[in-house]
Amino acid sequence: MNKSETVKVQVPATTANCGPGFDALGIACNIYNELELTLLRENKLEIEISGEGTGYLPENDKNLIWKVVKSVVEKTDAAYEGAQIKMHNNIPLSRGLGSSAAAIVAGITAANCALGEPFDRQSVLEMATALEGHPDNVAPAIFGGMTVSLCEQNVVKTLSFLPKIDLKMIVAVPEFFLSTKKARKALPEFVSMSDAVFNVAHVSSLIAAMCTGNIDVLSHSFNDKLHQPYRADLIPGMYEVFDAAKAAGALGTAISGAGPSLIAFAVHEEEQIGRAMVAAFSKYQVDSHYLILDIDNKGARRIN
Numbered sequence: 001m002n003k004s005e006t007v008k009v010q011v012p013a014t015t016a017n018c019g020p021g022f023d024a025l026g027i028a029c030n031i032y033n034e035l036e037l038t039l040l041r042e043n044k045l046e047i048e049i050s051g052e053g054t055g056y057l058p059e060n061d062k063n064l065i066w067k068v069v070k071s072v073v074e075k076t077d078a079a080y081e082g083a084q085i086k087m088h089n090n091i092p093l094s095r096g097l098g099s100s101a102a103a104i105v106a107g108i109t110a111a112n113c114a115l116g117e118p119f120d121r122q123s124v125l126e127m128a129t130a131l132e133g134h135p136d137n138v139a140p141a142i143f144g145g146m147t148v149s150l151c152e153q154n155v156v157k158t159l160s161f162l163p164k165i166d167l168k169m170i171v172a173v174p175e176f177f178l179s180t181k182k183a184r185k186a187l188p189e190f191v192s193m194s195d196a197v198f199n200v201a202h203v204s205s206l207i208a209a210m211c212t213g214n215i216d217v218l219s220h221s222f223n224d225k226l227h228q229p230y231r232a233d234l235i236p237g238m239y240e241v242f243d244a245a246k247a248a249g250a251l252g253t254a255i256s257g258a259g260p261s262l263i264a265f266a267v268h269e270e271e272q273i274g275r276a277m278v279a280a281f282s283k284y285q286v287d288s289h290y291l292i293l294d295i296d297n298k299g300a301r302r303i304n
Protein backbone atom coordinates (compact mmCIF):
# COMPACT_ATOMS: atom_id res chain seq x y z
CA MET A 1 0.00 0.00 0.00
CA ASN A 2 1.38 3.42 -1.00
CA LYS A 3 -0.79 5.32 1.38
CA SER A 4 -2.62 4.98 4.68
CA GLU A 5 -6.36 5.09 5.13
CA THR A 6 -7.63 8.71 4.93
CA VAL A 7 -8.82 9.90 8.33
CA LYS A 8 -10.67 13.04 9.35
CA VAL A 9 -10.62 14.46 12.88
CA GLN A 10 -12.31 17.34 14.64
CA VAL A 11 -10.72 19.25 17.56
CA PRO A 12 -12.33 21.94 19.75
CA ALA A 13 -11.07 25.39 20.63
CA THR A 14 -10.04 25.82 24.26
CA THR A 15 -9.81 28.62 26.78
CA ALA A 16 -7.01 28.20 29.31
CA ASN A 17 -6.32 29.54 32.82
CA CYS A 18 -9.92 30.71 33.59
CA GLY A 19 -8.30 33.47 35.64
CA PRO A 20 -6.34 31.97 38.54
CA GLY A 21 -5.62 28.52 37.06
CA PHE A 22 -2.49 29.52 35.16
CA ASP A 23 -1.14 26.60 33.08
CA ALA A 24 -3.55 24.21 34.88
CA LEU A 25 -7.22 24.87 34.00
CA GLY A 26 -8.85 24.73 30.60
CA ILE A 27 -12.28 24.42 29.00
CA ALA A 28 -13.15 22.96 25.59
CA CYS A 29 -15.44 25.25 23.54
CA ASN A 30 -17.83 24.47 20.72
CA ILE A 31 -15.88 25.82 17.76
CA TYR A 32 -13.81 23.30 15.86
CA ASN A 33 -10.96 22.78 13.42
CA GLU A 34 -11.10 19.81 11.05
CA LEU A 35 -8.12 17.93 9.68
CA GLU A 36 -8.08 15.27 6.95
CA LEU A 37 -4.88 13.24 6.70
CA THR A 38 -3.51 10.56 4.37
CA LEU A 39 0.03 9.33 5.08
CA LEU A 40 2.17 8.62 1.98
CA ARG A 41 5.09 6.21 1.55
CA GLU A 42 6.70 8.67 -0.91
CA ASN A 43 8.46 11.85 0.18
CA LYS A 44 5.70 14.21 -0.97
CA LEU A 45 3.74 16.82 0.98
CA GLU A 46 0.45 18.42 -0.11
CA ILE A 47 -1.23 20.87 2.25
CA GLU A 48 -4.54 22.64 1.66
CA ILE A 49 -5.82 25.19 4.17
CA SER A 50 -9.21 26.85 4.33
CA GLY A 51 -10.77 29.15 6.91
CA GLU A 52 -8.68 30.90 9.58
CA GLY A 53 -5.00 31.25 8.69
CA THR A 54 -5.48 30.81 4.93
CA GLY A 55 -2.67 32.66 3.15
CA TYR A 56 -0.81 33.04 6.47
CA LEU A 57 -0.13 29.50 7.69
CA PRO A 58 2.65 27.81 5.68
CA GLU A 59 1.58 25.15 3.16
CA ASN A 60 4.98 23.42 3.28
CA ASP A 61 7.18 21.46 5.67
CA LYS A 62 7.22 24.43 8.09
CA ASN A 63 3.55 23.82 8.90
CA LEU A 64 3.04 22.90 12.57
CA ILE A 65 0.54 20.13 11.77
CA TRP A 66 2.94 18.43 9.38
CA LYS A 67 5.79 18.68 11.92
CA VAL A 68 3.53 17.07 14.54
CA VAL A 69 2.35 14.30 12.17
CA LYS A 70 5.96 13.56 11.23
CA SER A 71 7.04 13.38 14.89
CA VAL A 72 4.27 10.85 15.63
CA VAL A 73 5.14 8.68 12.61
CA GLU A 74 8.80 8.72 13.69
CA LYS A 75 7.84 7.21 17.05
CA THR A 76 6.71 4.06 15.19
CA ASP A 77 8.24 1.65 12.65
CA ALA A 78 5.87 2.82 9.90
CA ALA A 79 7.64 3.80 6.68
CA TYR A 80 5.64 6.90 5.76
CA GLU A 81 7.59 9.89 4.48
CA GLY A 82 4.95 12.26 3.20
CA ALA A 83 1.30 13.22 3.58
CA GLN A 84 -1.76 14.82 2.06
CA ILE A 85 -3.24 17.24 4.56
CA LYS A 86 -6.46 19.23 4.26
CA MET A 87 -7.46 21.48 7.13
CA HIS A 88 -10.41 23.69 7.74
CA ASN A 89 -9.85 26.12 10.62
CA ASN A 90 -12.61 27.87 12.54
CA ILE A 91 -10.43 28.72 15.55
CA PRO A 92 -8.89 32.19 15.22
CA LEU A 93 -5.07 32.21 15.40
CA SER A 94 -3.07 33.71 18.26
CA ARG A 95 -6.15 35.09 20.01
CA GLY A 96 -6.15 32.94 23.18
CA LEU A 97 -8.51 30.22 21.96
CA GLY A 98 -5.97 27.43 21.75
CA SER A 99 -5.23 27.39 18.02
CA SER A 100 -1.75 25.90 18.50
CA ALA A 101 -3.08 23.26 20.92
CA ALA A 102 -5.83 22.38 18.43
CA ALA A 103 -3.24 22.04 15.65
CA ILE A 104 -1.01 19.83 17.82
CA VAL A 105 -3.87 17.64 19.05
CA ALA A 106 -5.33 17.38 15.53
CA GLY A 107 -1.96 16.32 14.11
CA ILE A 108 -1.34 13.70 16.81
CA THR A 109 -4.91 12.35 16.75
CA ALA A 110 -5.07 12.10 12.95
CA ALA A 111 -1.63 10.47 12.70
CA ASN A 112 -2.51 8.04 15.49
CA CYS A 113 -5.75 7.04 13.70
CA ALA A 114 -3.98 6.69 10.33
CA LEU A 115 -1.36 4.44 11.98
CA GLY A 116 -4.02 2.16 13.53
CA GLU A 117 -4.03 3.77 16.99
CA PRO A 118 -0.71 2.62 18.50
CA PHE A 119 -1.04 5.37 21.18
CA ASP A 120 -3.67 5.60 23.93
CA ARG A 121 -5.13 8.95 25.09
CA GLN A 122 -2.67 9.25 27.99
CA SER A 123 0.23 8.98 25.50
CA VAL A 124 -1.51 11.51 23.24
CA LEU A 125 -1.78 13.86 26.26
CA GLU A 126 1.90 13.46 27.12
CA MET A 127 3.04 13.99 23.52
CA ALA A 128 0.79 17.04 23.10
CA THR A 129 1.94 18.58 26.40
CA ALA A 130 5.59 18.13 25.47
CA LEU A 131 4.98 19.88 22.14
CA GLU A 132 2.81 22.73 23.52
CA GLY A 133 4.93 23.22 26.68
CA HIS A 134 2.00 23.20 29.14
CA PRO A 135 -1.13 21.01 29.44
CA ASP A 136 -3.94 23.52 29.99
CA ASN A 137 -5.09 23.84 26.36
CA VAL A 138 -4.17 20.41 25.01
CA ALA A 139 -5.98 18.55 27.84
CA PRO A 140 -9.48 19.94 27.12
CA ALA A 141 -8.76 19.74 23.37
CA ILE A 142 -8.20 15.98 23.84
CA PHE A 143 -10.78 15.11 26.52
CA GLY A 144 -13.43 17.84 26.20
CA GLY A 145 -15.17 19.42 29.21
CA MET A 146 -13.34 21.42 31.84
CA THR A 147 -9.96 20.02 32.75
CA VAL A 148 -7.54 20.32 35.64
CA SER A 149 -4.02 19.20 34.82
CA LEU A 150 -0.76 18.80 36.61
CA CYS A 151 2.64 18.27 35.15
CA GLU A 152 5.65 16.96 37.04
CA GLN A 153 8.71 16.21 34.96
CA ASN A 154 7.32 13.97 32.20
CA VAL A 155 4.21 12.89 34.08
CA VAL A 156 0.96 14.63 33.10
CA LYS A 157 -2.29 13.95 34.94
CA THR A 158 -5.61 15.36 33.80
CA LEU A 159 -9.16 15.12 35.07
CA SER A 160 -12.02 16.22 32.84
CA PHE A 161 -15.46 17.05 34.24
CA LEU A 162 -18.57 19.03 33.37
CA PRO A 163 -19.38 21.95 35.70
CA LYS A 164 -22.68 21.71 37.58
CA ILE A 165 -23.57 25.18 36.30
CA ASP A 166 -25.02 25.80 32.84
CA LEU A 167 -22.16 28.14 32.04
CA LYS A 168 -21.97 30.30 28.93
CA MET A 169 -18.67 31.73 27.79
CA ILE A 170 -18.72 35.11 26.08
CA VAL A 171 -15.43 35.81 24.33
CA ALA A 172 -14.52 39.25 23.00
CA VAL A 173 -12.02 38.57 20.20
CA PRO A 174 -9.90 41.61 19.23
CA GLU A 175 -8.71 42.07 15.67
CA PHE A 176 -5.02 41.89 16.65
CA PHE A 177 -2.75 38.87 17.21
CA LEU A 178 -0.87 38.27 20.47
CA SER A 179 1.45 35.29 20.39
CA THR A 180 1.65 33.13 23.50
CA LYS A 181 5.42 33.53 23.33
CA LYS A 182 5.15 37.31 23.66
CA ALA A 183 2.49 37.08 26.39
CA ARG A 184 4.67 34.69 28.42
CA LYS A 185 7.69 36.99 28.08
CA ALA A 186 5.72 39.64 30.01
CA LEU A 187 5.59 37.42 33.12
CA PRO A 188 7.99 37.77 36.05
CA GLU A 189 10.35 34.99 37.02
CA PHE A 190 9.28 35.18 40.69
CA VAL A 191 6.05 36.13 42.47
CA SER A 192 5.41 36.94 46.13
CA MET A 193 4.14 34.39 48.63
CA SER A 194 0.99 36.49 49.16
CA ASP A 195 0.18 36.47 45.42
CA ALA A 196 0.77 32.71 45.26
CA VAL A 197 -1.52 32.17 48.26
CA PHE A 198 -4.18 34.40 46.66
CA ASN A 199 -4.18 32.20 43.54
CA VAL A 200 -4.21 28.92 45.45
CA ALA A 201 -7.36 30.07 47.30
CA HIS A 202 -9.06 31.38 44.16
CA VAL A 203 -8.36 28.41 41.92
CA SER A 204 -9.42 25.93 44.64
CA SER A 205 -12.66 27.88 45.16
CA LEU A 206 -13.25 28.05 41.42
CA ILE A 207 -12.99 24.27 40.98
CA ALA A 208 -15.08 23.53 44.07
CA ALA A 209 -17.75 26.01 42.93
CA MET A 210 -17.83 24.49 39.43
CA CYS A 211 -18.14 20.97 40.86
CA THR A 212 -20.84 21.82 43.41
CA GLY A 213 -22.74 24.40 41.36
CA ASN A 214 -22.19 27.26 43.83
CA ILE A 215 -22.70 30.41 41.75
CA ASP A 216 -22.00 32.81 44.63
CA VAL A 217 -18.55 31.32 45.34
CA LEU A 218 -17.85 31.06 41.60
CA SER A 219 -18.51 34.77 41.12
CA HIS A 220 -15.72 35.53 43.65
CA SER A 221 -13.22 33.04 42.21
CA PHE A 222 -11.99 34.42 38.87
CA ASN A 223 -9.39 36.92 40.11
CA ASP A 224 -5.74 36.26 39.44
CA LYS A 225 -2.43 37.75 40.57
CA LEU A 226 0.03 35.50 38.73
CA HIS A 227 -0.31 36.50 35.08
CA GLN A 228 -3.17 38.90 34.24
CA PRO A 229 -1.73 42.05 35.89
CA TYR A 230 1.49 41.59 33.90
CA ARG A 231 -0.38 41.14 30.61
CA ALA A 232 -2.70 44.13 30.99
CA ASP A 233 -0.37 46.42 29.02
CA LEU A 234 -0.58 44.04 26.04
CA ILE A 235 -4.39 44.27 25.91
CA PRO A 236 -5.62 47.88 25.74
CA GLY A 237 -8.75 48.42 27.84
CA MET A 238 -8.56 45.04 29.59
CA TYR A 239 -9.86 46.17 32.99
CA GLU A 240 -12.57 48.32 31.41
CA VAL A 241 -13.78 45.35 29.33
CA PHE A 242 -13.87 43.25 32.51
CA ASP A 243 -15.87 45.96 34.33
CA ALA A 244 -18.28 46.35 31.39
CA ALA A 245 -18.92 42.59 31.27
CA LYS A 246 -19.62 42.45 35.01
CA ALA A 247 -21.90 45.49 34.88
CA ALA A 248 -23.83 43.72 32.09
CA GLY A 249 -24.34 40.59 34.21
CA ALA A 250 -21.19 38.41 33.97
CA LEU A 251 -20.31 36.24 36.98
CA GLY A 252 -16.60 36.68 36.33
CA THR A 253 -14.03 37.62 33.71
CA ALA A 254 -10.54 36.59 32.64
CA ILE A 255 -8.00 36.74 29.85
CA SER A 256 -8.72 33.78 27.57
CA GLY A 257 -5.47 31.80 27.54
CA ALA A 258 -2.59 34.17 26.92
CA GLY A 259 -4.96 36.71 25.30
CA PRO A 260 -5.71 38.99 23.63
CA SER A 261 -9.30 37.66 23.78
CA LEU A 262 -11.13 38.39 27.01
CA ILE A 263 -13.72 35.97 28.35
CA ALA A 264 -16.77 36.47 30.53
CA PHE A 265 -18.51 33.59 32.31
CA ALA A 266 -22.26 33.94 32.75
CA VAL A 267 -25.53 32.11 33.19
CA HIS A 268 -27.68 34.70 31.40
CA GLU A 269 -27.52 38.06 29.54
CA GLU A 270 -24.95 36.67 27.08
CA GLU A 271 -25.76 39.06 24.19
CA GLN A 272 -25.80 42.08 26.48
CA ILE A 273 -22.43 41.08 27.94
CA GLY A 274 -20.90 40.53 24.49
CA ARG A 275 -22.10 43.93 23.25
CA ALA A 276 -20.79 45.65 26.39
CA MET A 277 -17.34 44.04 25.99
CA VAL A 278 -17.05 45.07 22.33
CA ALA A 279 -18.18 48.62 23.17
CA ALA A 280 -15.58 48.86 25.97
CA PHE A 281 -12.80 47.65 23.67
CA SER A 282 -13.84 50.22 21.03
CA LYS A 283 -13.21 53.06 23.52
CA TYR A 284 -9.55 51.98 23.29
CA GLN A 285 -9.62 51.90 19.45
CA VAL A 286 -9.64 48.08 19.52
CA ASP A 287 -11.98 46.49 16.97
CA SER A 288 -13.42 43.22 18.18
CA HIS A 289 -16.33 40.85 17.84
CA TYR A 290 -17.87 38.52 20.38
CA LEU A 291 -18.62 34.81 20.40
CA ILE A 292 -21.07 33.06 22.72
CA LEU A 293 -19.69 29.60 23.37
CA ASP A 294 -20.83 26.45 25.15
CA ILE A 295 -18.63 23.79 26.72
CA ASP A 296 -17.72 20.98 24.31
CA ASN A 297 -17.94 17.63 26.09
CA LYS A 298 -16.38 15.37 23.43
CA GLY A 299 -12.87 16.64 22.77
CA ALA A 300 -10.82 15.47 19.80
CA ARG A 301 -12.50 12.75 17.79
CA ARG A 302 -12.43 10.97 14.49
CA ILE A 303 -15.36 12.00 12.30
CA ASN A 304 -14.54 10.00 9.17
Ligand SMILES: Nc1ncnc2c1ncn2[C@@H]1O[C@H](COP(=O)(O)OP(=O)(O)OP(=O)(O)O)[C@@H](O)[C@H]1O
Binds near residue numbers: 064257
Ligand atom coordinates in the same frame (compact mmCIF):
# COMPACT_ATOMS: atom_id res chain seq x y z
N1 LIG B 1 -4.39 25.21 12.14
C1 LIG B 1 -3.09 25.46 12.27
N2 LIG B 1 -2.22 24.88 11.44
C2 LIG B 1 -0.90 25.08 11.58
N3 LIG B 1 -0.35 25.87 12.53
C3 LIG B 1 -1.16 26.47 13.38
C4 LIG B 1 -2.58 26.30 13.30
N4 LIG B 1 -3.14 27.01 14.28
C5 LIG B 1 -2.14 27.61 14.94
N5 LIG B 1 -0.95 27.30 14.41
C6 LIG B 1 0.38 27.79 14.87
O1 LIG B 1 0.24 28.25 16.20
C7 LIG B 1 0.53 29.67 16.28
C8 LIG B 1 -0.39 30.34 17.28
O2 LIG B 1 -0.10 29.86 18.55
P1 LIG B 1 -0.19 30.75 19.86
O3 LIG B 1 0.18 29.85 20.99
O4 LIG B 1 0.57 32.01 19.68
O5 LIG B 1 -1.72 31.17 19.95
P2 LIG B 1 -3.02 30.38 20.42
O6 LIG B 1 -2.66 28.91 20.57
O7 LIG B 1 -4.10 30.69 19.47
O8 LIG B 1 -3.32 31.06 21.80
P3 LIG B 1 -3.46 30.47 23.32
O9 LIG B 1 -2.39 29.44 23.50
O10 LIG B 1 -3.26 31.69 24.19
O11 LIG B 1 -4.82 29.92 23.45
C9 LIG B 1 0.32 30.18 14.84
O12 LIG B 1 1.06 31.33 14.59
C10 LIG B 1 0.81 28.98 14.03
O13 LIG B 1 2.22 28.95 13.98
Ligand SMILES: N[C@@H](CCO)C(=O)O
Binds near residue numbers: 023134
Ligand atom coordinates in the same frame (compact mmCIF):
# COMPACT_ATOMS: atom_id res chain seq x y z
N1 LIG C 1 -1.37 28.98 30.23
C1 LIG C 1 -0.95 29.54 28.97
C2 LIG C 1 -2.10 29.45 27.98
C3 LIG C 1 -1.73 29.92 26.59
O1 LIG C 1 -1.09 28.93 25.88
C4 LIG C 1 -0.55 31.00 29.18
O2 LIG C 1 -1.32 31.71 29.80
O3 LIG C 1 0.54 31.39 28.73
